[in-house]
Amino acid sequence: MLRSCVCLQRAGGGGGKRRSSSVEDASSCRSSEIERVGASMQTTTLGSNGQPQTLAPQPNTRASSLLQLFHRKGWCKHFRKPLRGMSATRVEKSIRAAIFIQKWFRRHQARQEMRKRCNWQIFQNVEYACEQDQAELYKFFNDLIKHMPQAVEAGNKCNSQRCSGLEKSGTLYEESGDLARIELEVPIQKSHIDLMIDVFRKKRGNRLHPKYVCLILREAAKSLKQMPNLWMVSTAVSQQVTICGDLHGKLDDLLVVLYKNGLPSASNPYVFNGDFVDRGKRGLEVFLLLLSLYLAFPNAVFLNRGNHEDSVMNARYGFIREVEGKYPRNHKYLLSLIDEVYRWLPLGSILNNRVLIVHGGFSDSTNLDLIKSIDRGKYVSILRPPLMDGEALDKAEWQQIFDVMWSDPQASQGCKPNQLRGAGVWFGPDTTESFLKRHRLSYVIRSHECKPNGHEFMHDNKVITIFSASNYYAIGSNKGAYMRLNNQLVPHFVQYISAASQTKELSFKQRMGIVECAALKELAVRMREHRDELEEEFQKYDPDDSGCITIAKWCFVMESVTKLGLPWRLLREKLAPGTDSQSVNYIRTLDLLDTDVIMKAEADGTSVMDALYANKASLETIFNIIDADHSGEITLDEFEKAIDLLVTHMPGVYSKDEMLEKCRMMDLNGDGKVDLNEFLEAFRLSDLHRKEQQEEYLRKRSTTKSIISQHPSDSVTKLADTISKNTVIIERDIDPTDCEAKDVEQKS
Amino acid sequence: MEIGIQLVNELEVRISEAFCIFDHHGDKFIDTRNIGNVLRFLGCVPSENEINEIIAATESPENPGETHLPKFMAHVSTLLMNRKMEPATPEKLLSAFEILDPENKRFLTKEYFGKLMEEEAEKFSKAELENMWPVAIDPITGNIPYLFYINQLRHKTTIYDVADAIREELAANEKEKKKERSPMPQMLGL
Secondary structure, three states: OHHHOHHHHHHHHOOOOOOOOOOOOOOOOOOOOOOOOOHHHHOEEEOOOOOEEEOOOOOOOHHHHHHHHHHHHOHHHHHHOHHHOOHHHHHHHHHHHHHHHHHHHHHHHHHHHHHHHHHHHHHHHHHHHHHHHHHHHHHHHHHHHHHOHHHHHHOOOOOHHHHOOOOOOOOOOOOOOOOOOOOOOOOOOHHHHHHHHHHHHOOOOOOOOHHHHHHHHHHHHHHHHOOOOEEEEOOOOOOEEEEEOEOOOOHHHHHHHHHHHOOOEOOEOEEEOOOOOOOOOOHHHHHHHHHHHHHHOOOOEEEOOOOOOOHHHHHHHOHHHHHHHHOOOOHHHHHHHHHHHHHHOOOEEEEOOOEEEOOOOOOOOOOHHHHHHOOHHHOOOOOOOOOOOOOOOOHHHHHHHHHHHHOEEOOOOOEEEOOOOOOOEEEOHHHHHHHHHHHOOOEEEEOOOOOOOOEEEEOOOOEEEEEOOOOOOOOOOOOEEEEEEEOOOOEEEEEEOEOOHHHHOOOHHHHHHHHHHHHHHHHHHHHHOOHHHHHHHHHHOOOOOOOEEEHHHHHHHHHHHHOOOOOHHHHHHHHOOOOOOOEEEHHHHHHHHOOHHHHHHHHHOOOHHHHHHHOHHHHHHHHHHHOOOOOOEEEHHHHHHHHHHHHHHOOOOOOHHHHHHHHHHHOOOOOOEEEHHHHHHHHHHHHHHHHHHHHHHHHHHHHOOOHHHOOOOHHHHHHHHHHHHHOOOOOOOOOOOOEOOEEOOOOO | OOOOOOOOOHHHHHHHHHHHOOOOOOOOEEEHHHHHHHHHHHOOOOOHHHHHHHHHHHEOOOOOOEEEHHHHHHHHHHHHHOOOOOOOOHHHHHHHHHHHOOOOOOOEEHHHHHHHHHHOOOOOOHHHHHHHHHHHOOOOOOEEOHHHHHHHHOOOOOHHHHHHHHHHHHHHHHHHHHHHHOOOOOOOOO
């Protein structure tokens, strides 16, 4: 019966058939830049015996599949019906209809992906813009050192307090409020770990007594100091190893990993690849738990330093605030101990002499032998010049550490400075290849970048990114992942989101809405830093004071002021709500920035200026660099030179004249010199003045708003409400079983 | 690293905006695998074949796997002005479904539709199929009431109007130029 089917003949004849898209074709909806798996990978898979084998190309001709379809649907029966017309044409038409439907659906999908990507880009670009500010500090120091050449010769005065942070014991003060009633002692053991996890899981009463925090930090620093710059990790005993990426204070994710993968032991070693703190609210608990795991299972836990294991970053990204909030009476001492741990954290790991595991990546000048020989204890912060004991500063060495901590892989060839972050490099596949060859390595595992699926392959599978903080930007933004390597170092990934029940009840649309609101909030807070400049620029293009300008002009102003590189046209409807399709009501944009929800978010965060001024160590370093002869004093001229440089790097932060005036005020004996305390005082007064000015300005603005913006429009209020509702975070006890974990199908 | 590229008209601005969403380094290059996304974002409905053609035409010879904005803009502007990849009317989409539903049940079964999408024409990957079900399936019956599905897929596209306007503008400019180039009216002495 079927052999006489006309359609079969037609199908066999071919012709007019469209080339079907390959399954791996990523030109249709993929949200992340998933590197195309090499051609060999496509046809290689693990056979049932666990050995790689090549798949035979499947005989998936149109004929055979249509044949199956006919079998099942009994279409041929239909075609016998005279009403149905020529069967061949029908098949043709059906195929054409299918293509039609397919391309329509792909457009729909792409638009959904665009929304996701747009939100992602907002989060990422705002984050990197903030990092750029931090990197400015690094550049400023480099410049300062360049302009004070005597500083390089004479070396930086070693801050004696820093060098012996471990020896000095501080006094601990009583903290108010609930403290967990557990006791810890050295040596830390598994029983202590269990206790700690039980305590940390709770949403209340989860603080250790400060003396135990000190205990853990001091013991860890003492132990880490003995370790080499690069851990040597081996699977000889365990036959496997697990690697985790960025955690960023997400204790729930760490507990999910420990729950799903077990506590560390000789047969279950772990490498944690940096960025344990900042951004998430439980950074201290994550840090303490990781250090305790290290102390309890010393040959099974390997901690790599990340770019956020750095007090300068912590000042900006929330960890310092977190410690201040949890231990208000002891935070200064605890933070100094944390600094001690940071400086002694090794810079990376080498696994089985074949795989390098570092936080960021590498550059074309990265030299592992050099890195192995560095005295890493000098780098209390990576963003400040290292402490030197009468030695000259080695900028090349400093650069090596930077590259390893801050770099990102790129798809295109070459190795160039990382403009997005402002530090480190972008390294291309050619850089990877020569690096691996030079050091006789097989591949590199790194973290540092958030990925929608918690992991990503690049550079022909030679660079693997692993990121373990799920819902990093917002609930629903991304999965976290950890990887296990077997004895042959073949990777296997497990993806998860923590507190899964919070998102399970939500529809796709609702989840999208939450991410979108969180993104808008971040963006609006960042925009607030430029609020006045925005208003000025908008008004330039609105001579009639109508409150509206063209879309093109609005996009132009947004980009030229914020320099965030975002798709402003896409965001127009959100940032100027209720606006029509021809023009933009920029008053609405400004009003949005002035809503309570945004202003409160701004107050919760830390601005660049707060971070810098608060960082006494940085200011001290500046002073010590200028004071090259270690006299304890600097001249006003030298001070002026330093301020000049500061203003170049961070315009808008300092007013040069003001600083000089303050400094002159300090020079009470009029001999044209200033010592460290007077120097710090000048900054403190300048900061005070700046804060007062800001408050005065805010007061003025709230009372003299222009008539148009006296009452924000309904659409702005509505949007602010939506943002407020969708970005509320409810603290709960952590339940690591409440996760959506899934093994990822892996090719080779 | 803002590499400024001159955008001479509204069409180029639109194309550039869509393009730059995927430009992560700010160097006006994007991965060719995102070209489909860029086009769809603009509102076009290209087939996989058409996308591959555009990739081949605009891929950078110096940087394989990447496309540079100016080349992309020039190529796609022309396509848009010629109304390529334009979404057809929803009625046409409905006819396509009706071809697949000869008994006029006004729905398709998941089994049939899934098989068709996955195995025929420009096949869906497993991921695409999974993404489609929440959009297409009626959770109560488990079938695809395609009228409903069509309404999910509709979206207003304005890019072709923009392209039209630019095309007319360019045509008008051409006319002007021609006038200038033609010789001065000869003062023929009669």
